[in-house]
Amino acid sequence: MATITLQDIRKKYGSDVAIEGINLDIRDGEFVTLVGPSGCGKSTTIEMIAGLTKPTSGTVSIGERDVTALPPKDRGIAMVFQNIALFPHKNVYDNISFGLQLRNFDKAEMDRRVEDAANTVQLSGMLDRMPSEMSGGQRQRVAIARAIVREPDVFLMDEPLANLDAELRVHMRTQLQRIHNKLDTTIVYVTHDQAQAMTMSDRIAVLNDGELQQIDPPLVCYHEPANRFVAGFIGSPAMNFISGEITTDGFRSDSGHGDVEFDPAAIGVQAGQDVTLGVRPEHVIPVDEAVGDVTDTIETYTDVIEPMGDEIFVYLVTSKGETVDMEDPSASGQILMNVGPGTDVAENQELSVVFDKTNLHLFDAETEEALAHGLSEPVRVDTSVDTSADSEVSSDDD
Amino acid sequence: MSQPTGTERSDDETRGPLSNWVDSAIKNPKKVYRAMFYVVVIFFLFTTLFPLYWLTMIALSNSNRVSEGVGLLPAGFDPSSFVEIFQQIPLHLYLFNSFVFATLTTIFVLIVASLAGYAFGRLEFRGKRTLLLTVLIISFFPPAAFFIPLFQLFTQQIAFLGLTPPELYSTPGGVVVPLSAIFMPLAIFILTTFYSQIPDGLEDAARIEGTTRLGALFRVIIPLSAPGVATAGILTFIAVYNEFFFSFLMTGTAAQDWAPIVDGIISYQSQFQVRYDLMAAASIVAVVPVAILVVVAQEKIVSGLTSGALKE
Numbered sequence: 001m002a003t004i005t006l007q008d009i010r011k012k013y014g015s016d017v018a019i020e021g022i023n024l025d026i027r028d029g030e031f032v033t034l035v036g037p038s039g040c041g042k043s044t045t046i047e048m049i050a051g052l053t054k055p056t057s058g059t060v061s062i063g064e065r066d067v068t069a070l071p072p073k074d075r076g077i078a079m080v081f082q083n084i085a086l087f088p089h090k091n092v093y094d095n096i097s098f099g100l101q102l103r104n105f106d107k108a109e110m111d112r113r114v115e116d117a118a119n120t121v122q123l124s125g126m127l128d129r130m131p132s133e134m135s136g137g138q139r140q141r142v143a144i145a146r147a148i149v150r151e152p153d154v155f156l157m158d159e160p161l162a163n164l165d166a167e168l169r170v171h172m173r174t175q176l177q178r179i180h181n182k183l184d185t186t187i188v189y190v191t192h193d194q195a196q197a198m199t200m201s202d203r204i205a206v207l208n209d210g211e212l213q214q215i216d217p218p219l220v221c222y223h224e225p226a227n228r229f230v231a232g233f234i235g236s237p238a239m240n241f242i243s244g245e246i247t248t249d250g251f252r253s254d255s256g257h258g259d260v261e262f263d264p265a266a267i268g269v270q271a272g273q274d275v276t277l278g279v280r281p282e283h284v285i286p287v288d289e290a291v292g293d294v295t296d297t298i299e300t301y302t303d304v305i306e307p308m309g310d311e312i313f314v315y316l317v318t319s320k321g322e323t324v325d326m327e328d329p330s331a332s333g334q335i336l337m338n339v340g341p342g343t344d345v346a347e348n349q350e351l352s353v354v355f356d357k358t359n360l361h362l363f364d365a366e367t368e369e370a371l372a373h374g375l376s377e378p379v380r381v382d383t384s385v386d387t388s389a390d391s392e393v394s395s396d397d398d
Numbered sequence: 399m400s401q402p403t404g405t406e407r408s409d410d411e412t413r414g415p416l417s418n419w420v421d422s423a424i425k426n427p428k429k430v431y432r433a434m435f436y437v438v439v440i441f442f443l444f445t446t447l448f449p450l451y452w453l454t455m456i457a458l459s460n461s462n463r464v465s466e467g468v469g470l471l472p473a474g475f476d477p478s479s480f481v482e483i484f485q486q487i488p489l490h491l492y493l494f495n496s497f498v499f500a501t502l503t504t505i506f507v508l509i510v511a512s513l514a515g516y517a518f519g520r521l522e523f524r525g526k527r528t529l530l531l532t533v534l535i536i537s538f539f540p541p542a543a544f545f546i547p548l549f550q551l552f553t554q555q556i557a558f559l560g561l562t563p564p565e566l567y568s569t570p571g572g573v574v575v576p577l578s579a580i581f582m583p584l585a586i587f588i589l590t591t592f593y594s595q596i597p598d599g600l601e602d603a604a605r606i607e608g609t610t611r612l613g614a615l616f617r618v619i620i621p622l623s624a625p626g627v628a629t630a631g632i633l634t635f636i637a638v639y640n641e642f643f644f645s646f647l648m649t650g651t652a653a654q655d656w657a658p659i660v661d662g663i664i665s666y667q668s669q670f671q672v673r674y675d676l677m678a679a680a681s682i683v684a685v686v687p688v689a690i691l692v693v694v695a696q697e698k699i700v701s702g703l704t705s706g707a708l709k710e
Contacts, residue, residue, distance in 0.1 A: 050602075050606060051605075052602050052605065052606075071605070071610065072602075072605045072606045073605060073606070073607070073608040073609065073610070077606065078606065078607075079602075079603070079606045081599045081602065081603060082599075083597060083599045084599075085597070085599035085600050085602065085603040086603075087600065087603070087604070087618055087622075088600075088622065089618075089621045089622055098604075098607050098608075099607035099608045102607065102608040102609060102613070103608060146603075146607070150607075
């Protein structure tokens with residue numbers, strides 16, 4: 001167990017900057033997920049923690065030790081790779097015990113540890129098999145056993161579930177959480193799948209273009225995204241964005257649809273400011289279902305409807321027959337709504353909707369930084385915001 | 399050839415069997431490929447195996463009748479030449495010498511070429527292409543061009559950078575050193591190709607688990623590249639074992655002076671007679687065991703080390 005500290009890490013490949021000065025403090029025993037789109041530098045970051053890649057500048061510390069110049073084998077880490085990377089010429093026992101053999105463990109101790117690790121990942125009885133005789137999920141479990149058998153200070157996982165099928169991925173996700181609970185080791189986990197990030201981590205570090213966007217607990221990233229990128233990346237389906245400006249009595253969208261009334265002064269924004277309004281699909285509510293003081297209704301037409309079973313995705317357009325710009329659907333007036341399974345919707349109908357004002361987000365159009373979260377009663381509480389925000393949503397949904 | 403039948407195809411009857419064959423081959427080109435395959439294979443087998451067959455016939459001939467000429471069958475039958483070759487000279491020592499040259503060179507080449515192959519195949523560094531091309535260019539030089547300076551060096555006639563090297567003439571070193579250099583480029587190219595194909599993840603995994611880069615090379619990359627290592631090793635071994643120029647000139651003529659097989663075979667030729675049957679027998683004895691050894695070793699090495707089968 002150990003803390004990990006990245007101080008002003010930079011990485012350049014030739015003249016391309018892959019990592020732009022990242023500072024990261026990971027606490028002892030914490031499960032931190034690095035998440036971001038392809039090419040955002042998350043894999044490079046974890047490789048620098050592992051020592052497989054040397055940072056151009058900055059320091060990496062594990063525990064109290066500065067390990068920037070140490071080779072991977074001296075850092076007290078273990079790693080699970082996306083492509084699993086079992087040694088195909090060794091059987092499961094030799095794969096798991098490879099690190100122990102290199103450290104000259106005695107046979108009895110090695111047997112005991114391998115047995116323990118194999119039990120943890122439910123692989124006992126398969127120690128004689130070759131990797132080629134195993135399924136994808138079994139191989140991934142061998143890789144995890146190989147990592148835990150050495151009882152490292154830090155676990156690094158680089159998209160370990162990416163090559164598994166959907167069912168197995170969900171199963172392994174819970175397995176990994178159990179292992180984390182059991183071992184209580186510091187884990188750094190890399191994924192591009194925000195669902196994995198949300199479900200497993202203590203904190204999520206969102207990266208984009210080699211820069212750290214936000215590091216916070218999953219629900220804080222969800223409810224109080226630091227900027228427009230985090231807002232769009234965390235949450236599925238993605239947040240709707242409507243560009244417009246602040247007027248003296250609220251938000252006026254450029255397209256004329258999606259205006260919201262509020263007092264700008266109360267949430268600390270100024271009239272005349274160009275902003276982007278963010279609203280999650282589940283916070284778009286049909287007027288019929290809304291309760292309380294319904295204002296700012298938006299007249300829309302339903303376009304495509306995607307029933308998912310437990311919820312329905314409804315694509316709304318603000319005028320009939322409008323072509324939707326695929327690159328930026330929100331700009332051309334498309335709004336995605338997420339409603340409960342019992343909702344009565346059909347394609348090509350008129351539908352009035354409202355936004356749940358307690359869950360709207362405002363972003364500066366230029367810097368894309370978040371200006372405010374929740375427009376009717378701007379709550380700015382730290383972590384405790386999750387529960388209060390959730391309960392308000394449900395009351396509105398009824 | 400199928401006989402043309404039916405009234406519609408009666409024109410086929412006026413054509414010969416060759417025309418019919420060509421006709422059907424056009425409709426079914428695989429037939430042509432198969433025919434060409436057999437022609438080429440038989441030609442290749444004939445040209446490579448017939449000399450060996452004829453050598454055996456000479457070896458089995460009666461020594462007095464060899465000069466009359468040997469056809470497809472031995473002139474007389476006298477297998478005693480296979481015993482006599484060991485009685486006249488210590489042929490086993492000559493064989494041993496050649497074997498030592500080949501083994502030492504192979505080991506040395508594999509070690510050095512593995513390191514070079516790792517660097518060329520798995521690392522990015524400035525001047526990599528240039529360096530690889532230089533290695534290639536060096537392999538274009540005729541080995542004979544190196545001979546005279548090396549001979550002078552190994553017989554201590556000249557000094558190198560002010561130092562006189564140990565006398566390598568008539569020692570395995572005199573053969574192994576130049577031959578290693580000459581056969582190195584081929585091995586480097588083979589191993590570079592193989593090592594570059596091992597996924598980076600495996601090397602990363604080995605390094606995380608606790609090896610150095612060098613450790614990962616020997617524990618993971620080389621075992622997984624076994625077919626390539628075996629190929630490079632066998633090619634080097636055969637080339638050195640068959641090599642004439644350096645092994646003949648860098649050593650003495652007696653078995654005690656590290657003379658190779660060629661010297662042994664030549665010594666069946668005396669001032670007054672040439673024992674072709676002994677030469678043929680000695681050649682067979684020199685070739686066949688090593689051929690078998692190489693085939694067996696290749697099977698063993700490749701199957702033993704790749705039993706896990708690389709599957710990514």
